[in-house]
Amino acid sequence: MRTLLFLLQKEFLQIFRDKNLLRQILMAPIIQLMILPWAANYEVKNISLAIVDHDHSTYSQKLESKIFSSGYFKLADYCASFNDGYKLIEGDKADIVMEIPANFEKNLVRENKQKIFLAVNAINGVKALVGTGYLGNILNDYNGELRLQWVQPSKISPIPSIEITSMNWFNPGLNYKIFMVPGILVFLVTMLGSMMCALNIVREKEIGTIEQINVTPIKKHHFILGKLIPFWVIGIFVFTIGLTISRFVYGIIPVGSIGVLYVFLSIYMLAVLGLGLLISTYSDTQQQAMSLSFFFIMIFNLLSGLYTSVDSMPGWAQIITDLNPLRYFIEVMRMVVLKGSGFHDIQHQLIFVIIFAIVFNGWAILNYRKTT
Amino acid sequence: MVAVQLNNLSKKYDKGKIVAVDSISFSVDKGELFGLIGPDGAGKTSIFRMLTTLLLPDGGSAVVDGYDAVKDYKAIRGRVGYMPGKFSLYQDLTVEENLNFFATVFGTTIRENYELVKDIYVQIEPFKTRRAGKLSGGMKQKLALCCALIHKPSVLFLDEPTTGVDAVSRKEFWEMLKRLKQQGITILVSTPYMDEATICDRIALIQSGKILSIDTPDAIVRSYEGSLFAIKSEGMYKLLNDLRSYENTLSCFAFGEYHHIAFRDKMKNYSEELLKYLENKGHKEVEMMPVIPTIEDCFIKLLKN
Numbered sequence: 005m006r007t008l009l010f011l012l013q014k015e016f017l018q019i020f021r022d023k024n025l026l027r028q029i030l031m032a033p034i035i036q037l038m039i040l041p042w043a044a045n046y047e048v049k050n051i052s053l054a055i056v057d058h059d060h061s062t063y064s065q066k067l068e069s070k071i072f073s074s075g076y077f078k079l080a081d082y083c084a085s086f087n088d089g090y091k092l093i094e095g096d097k098a099d100i101v102m103e104i105p106a107n108f109e110k111n112l113v114r115e116n117k118q119k120i121f122l123a124v125n126a127i128n129g130v131k132a133l134v135g136t137g138y139l140g141n142i143l144n145d146y147n148g149e150l151r152l153q154w155v156q157p158s159k160i161s162p163i164p165s166i167e168i169t170s171m172n173w174f175n176p177g178l179n180y181k182i183f184m185v186p187g188i189l190v191f192l193v194t195m196l197g198s199m200m201c202a203l204n205i206v207r208e209k210e211i212g213t214i215e216q217i218n219v220t221p222i223k224k225h226h227f228i229l230g231k232l233i234p235f236w237v238i239g240i241f242v243f244t245i246g247l248t249i250s251r252f253v254y255g256i257i258p259v260g261s262i263g264v265l266y267v268f269l270s271i272y273m274l275a276v277l278g279l280g281l282l283i284s285t286y287s288d289t290q291q292q293a294m295s296l297s298f299f300f301i302m303i304f305n306l307l308s309g310l311y312t313s314v315d316s317m318p319g320w321a322q323i324i325t326d327l328n329p330l331r332y333f334i335e336v337m338r339m340v341v342l343k344g345s346g347f348h349d350i351q352h353q354l355i356f357v358i359i360f361a362i363v364f365n366g367w368a369i370l371n372y373r374k375t376t
Numbered sequence: 377m378v379a380v381q382l383n384n385l386s387k388k389y390d391k392g393k394i395v396a397v398d399s400i401s402f403s404v405d406k407g408e409l410f411g412l413i414g415p416d417g418a419g420k421t422s423i424f425r426m427l428t429t430l431l432l433p434d435g436g437s438a439v440v441d442g443y444d445a446v447k448d449y450k451a452i453r454g455r456v457g458y459m460p461g462k463f464s465l466y467q468d469l470t471v472e473e474n475l476n477f478f479a480t481v482f483g484t485t486i487r488e489n490y491e492l493v494k495d496i497y498v499q500i501e502p503f504k505t506r507r508a509g510k511l512s513g514g515m516k517q518k519l520a521l522c523c524a525l526i527h528k529p530s531v532l533f534l535d536e537p538t539t540g541v542d543a544v545s546r547k548e549f550w551e552m553l554k555r556l557k558q559q560g561i562t563i564l565v566s567t568p569y570m571d572e573a574t575i576c577d578r579i580a581l582i583q584s585g586k587i588l589s590i591d592t593p594d595a596i597v598r599s600y601e602g603s604l605f606a607i608k609s610e611g612m613y614k615l616l617n618d619l620r621s622y623e624n625t626l627s628c629f630a631f632g633e634y635h636h637i638a639f640r641d642k643m644k645n646y647s648e649e650l651l652k653y654l655e656n657k658g659h660k661e662v663e664m665m666p667v668i669p670t671i672e673d674c675f676i677k678l679l680k681n
Contacts, residue, residue, distance in 0.1 A: 010480040014469070021468050212464030216523070219428050219458040220481045221450065 007222055011230030019234060025200070033192050033242045037249045040188050041181045044311065048134040052080040054089040054098035061109035067146055071102075076138050086123070093125045100124050100135055112150070174259075174342045181254050186337035187310040189246040193269070194276050194304065194330050197239045199297045201280030205231055206293040209284075228369065232277045239273040240266070259344035268336050268350065272357050275329045278364030285371040304330040329360045377406040379531050379562035380427065384436035387422045387585075392434075396422040398585035399436060404564060404578075409557045411576035412566040413671070419585040420566035421461060424535045427564070428458045441530050441562075454482070457529035461536040463516045467509030471500055471519055474508050475526060482527030492559065493522045496552055514545030521552065525561075532556070534565040538572065550575050570672035581675050588678040593671060600669040600677060602642030606634035609659040618657050622650065627680050636673055 019025055053071065057064050071077050080098035083089040089101035103121040105111075112118040122139060126132040175182050208214040217227060247265075250256040258265065279300065287293040307314075307321065308330040314322060325331045332353040339345035347354070384399040397419045404410040412420045425431035427438055429449035438445040443452050465474045475497075479486050490497070500518050503511065508519060517537055524532060534553075538546040550572060553563055557577075565576070573579045574593045581588040581596070589596055609615045612635070619628040619637055624646055628637040639646050647664060654662050669677075 006483075007481055010477065014466070014473075014477050017473065018466065018468050211467065212460060212462045213466055215430060215460050216458070216464045216478075217481075218430055219453055219456065220478070221454045221483075222481050 007226050008229055011222070011226060012233060015230055015234045019238075028200075029196065029238055029242060030245075032196070033189075033246050034249065036192055037185065037188060037246055038253065041184045041254065044184045044188070045180045046130070047180060048131050048138075049076055051077050051100060051131065051135040051138070052092075052098045053077045054080040054083055054092045054101045056083045056086050056089050056101060056103040058106040059104050059108035063109040063112060063150075064104045067104070067143075070146055071139070071142055074138065074142055076135075086121075090123065093123065096125075098125070099128075099131060100139065102139070182256055182342065183338065184310075185250045185254050185256055186341045187308075187334045189243065189250065190330060190333045190337050191305060191308070191310060192246065193239050193243050193273070194333075195301055196242055197235055197273055197276040198280040198283065198301065199294070200238070201231060201235045201277045202283040202287070202293045202297050203290055204235070205281065205284035206287050206290050210289055224369070224372065228281065228372065232274075232281070235277055235280070236270070236273050239276070240269060243269055256341060258341040260340035260346060264340050264345075264347055264350070265337070267347075268333065268340075268354060268357070271354070271361060272329065272333050275357050275360035275364055278361055278368055279329075281368035282364050282371065285368055304328050307331065308334050310334055326356075329357055332356050378403045378439075379406045379408070379441055380404040380410075380564060381439040382423075382427075382436070383438070385423065385426060385433050385438050386435035387419075387426060387431065388434050395585050397426070397433075400582075400585070400587055401436075402580055402587065402590055404562060406562055407557065407560050409553060409563045409565070409575070409577045411573050411579040412564065412582060413568075413570060413573045413579050413675070414566075414582040415568055417584075418582045420582065421535055422585075424458070424533050424564070424566065428456055428533055429453060430458075454527075455530050457524035457527070457532045459520045459524040459532075459534045459537055461539060463508075463520060465508050465516075465520060465523060468507060470505050470507050471511070472504040474519060475522055478523040479526045484527050486526065489526055489528045492528055492556075493525050495555060496525075497522050514541050514548075517541055517545065517549060518552075521549075525556070529561065531562045531564065534563065536566055536568065538567060538569065546572070570670065570675060573671045579671070581671075581678060583679060588675070596671060596674050597669055600674050602638060603645075604667050604669045604673055605637050605647070605664055606631070606667045607637055607662065607664045608634045609654070609662045611659065614657075615654070615659060618654065618659070622653060624649075627676055629676060631672070634667075636667070638673075638677065 055068060057068070072079060080092050081089075083092065083101070086101065086103050089098065089103070092098035093101060101123040103123070105119065105121070108118055108120075120143065122136060124132045124136055172178055205214075208217070243266075247258075247262070280297065283293055283296050283300070287296055303324075307317070307325045307328050309325065310330075314325050314331065317325065336345075336350045336353050339349060343349075381403045383401050385397055385401070386395070386399045387397040388395050400419075400423065412423065414420055422431065426433045427440055427445060429445055429452050432446065440452050441455055443455075445452060466477070469477065475486055475493075479489070486493075496518050500511070500515050500522070503515065508516065511519060521534075521537070524534075538549055541549065546569075553565065554575070557563060567573070576593060578590065578592050579596065580590045589599075591599070607615070607619070612630070616628065616630060616635055619625055619635060624639050624641065626638045626640045628635055651662060651664065
């Protein structure tokens with residue numbers, strides 16, 4: 005016990021002396037949490053629309069003003085022909101070309117139907133999909149307005165219609181930041197924990213100090229605990245900074261209990277640090293440790309459900325996400341912060357993270373040898 | 377009393393392709409200053425790492441201070457001091473913090489064993505708040521020695537402690553080792569410098585993982601058979617080549633301002649014949665005299681055999 009205390013004392017002394025490390029611990033989460041949530045936004049705005057209006061009628065004017073008043077579209081240009089509009093797409097000036105045929109108004113009144121042509125640049129799939137979706141909705145709406153104008157209102161409406169009104173639970177404003185900030189915070193804690201822990205141990209290997217430690221009576225578990233505890237504390241500290249930022253900058257107040265979050269975090273940190281420890285036992289240089297942890301963090305990050313929903317991944321990818329501790333914590337964060345879930349709701353995730361902690365640390369300890 | 381005992385100790389690397397230590401056996405008595413002398417790659421560090429329980433031997437066994445190096449590694453770790461060839465203390469901790477840390481992990485304090493390290497520590501004490509990484513080479517060595525000594529080990533392993541240290545510091549360092557010896561600590565030291573060998577009580581000359589000879593430095597020098605001559609002339613480089621191509625030369629190498637030469641037939645005196653040979657080759661002001669062999673001469677002779 006005394007040995008552990010001295011090891012911890014030494015470890016903290018080194019951490020507080022390393023200005024670069026301190027900056028990373030303090031500044032990285034602050035800067036990243038201030039920038040990333042603003043960038044990670046799926047709302048598509050500023051879709052450039054080129055209009056080829058062969059009709060120039062009141063109706064076409066009305067349609068255009070309705071589209072631009074939605075706020076999602078901006079005018080790229082009015083073109084005389086579709087070919088001109090297509091050139092705008094080729095030059096990346098327009099995302100969508102909308103062609104209104106000649107006699108649009110006349111045919112609409114006379115024949116009761118009319119067609120509008122949309123050409124969409126699908127290089128950016130999300131933008132194309134969302135853009136046509138918006139346009140489709142606006143056209144539908146426009147259509148409904150026209151029909152209301154023409155149909156004589158009678159006591160009982162002869163045309164039955166169903167109007168859908170939806171309500172968003174847990175995130176009524178569909179605010180992406182509320183959704184993203186907790187996830188990004190988890191990602192940051194994971195990265196800091198696993199990478200720093202791995203790099204720190206490998207650095208001792210690289211400089212050779214581990215040799216000197218190995219000839220002392222320091223026990224294996226003392227050495228490992230001496231490495232894990234400081235980074236466990238740092239992880240919890242960084243998480244607290246992150247929660248404070250999300251409270252005061254983004255106004256996110258967890259609906260559920262903060263206690264639940266911290267209990268989960270403290271077990272999750274053990275799993276993440278275990279991963280760092282495991283990486284360190286397989287690398288001899290900091291460079292190796294760095295690329296190895298980057299490899300894992302990349303996969304964990306993209307398969308975590310942070311950016312894309314796990315449910316929409318193919319079956320085999322979903323199986324991989326089951327092995328991703330990051331995924332469980334992101335789920336728990338969103339459940340607790342947005343929905344107010346308690347221990348009972350997150351027990352599935354809790355069990356998995358406990359298993360991860362045991363497997364990673366057990367494997368690392370087996371693989372860590374004081375003698376070669 | 378035997379402090380360190382090696383029985384056919386072997387170590388192979390690269391799945392047995394490279395034999396670093398080839399079934400070496402020797403023993404070191406308590407309180408002895410024992411030197412492992414050999415060039416780079418002779419296997420000195422591998423022997424040290426096996427004795428300090430950092431490396432598992434592939435064959436044979438070793439006993440350090442009465443404990444088996446494989447089975448009782450825990451006991452050994454508590455009672456030996458090891459100073460690796462590469463400086464491996466915490467560079468971001470100060471001199472005092474390093475010493476304090478290594479004292480505490482051995483369950484002792486600086487004050488408790490201050491007497492042992494006092495002579496050395498007073499030299500670096502003025503810099504005790506300086507970070508270890510910012511010390512000069514000689515001071516780093518002194519700090520490393522202090523850290524290896526602070527728990528009062530019964531056996532001290534020093535792996536090339538004077539490599540990369542200036543001549544004055546080297547001399548000082550060996551003086552310190554002599555004083556430590558007087559305190560009854562067994563010291564195993566390795567060095568590639570032959571001139572340091574004479575300070576040891578006994579030395580083992582090793583090459584390619586094999587022991588060429590073990591004895592006191594004096595005995596090794598005395599066992600040198602035949603006579604050795606120092607020779608110099610105006611053109612030293614041409615002289616070396618000419619001496620080496622002389623038919624009766626066993627070995628010839630540069631040694632300070634002279635060349636040392638040994639002859640094939642130990643008993644015969646070649647001086648006159650050689651001088652004539654050199655005259656024919658066009659050498660002027662040739663100077664030749666018999667010399668007492670050094671450890672280095674013995675080492676080269678052993679390599680030739």
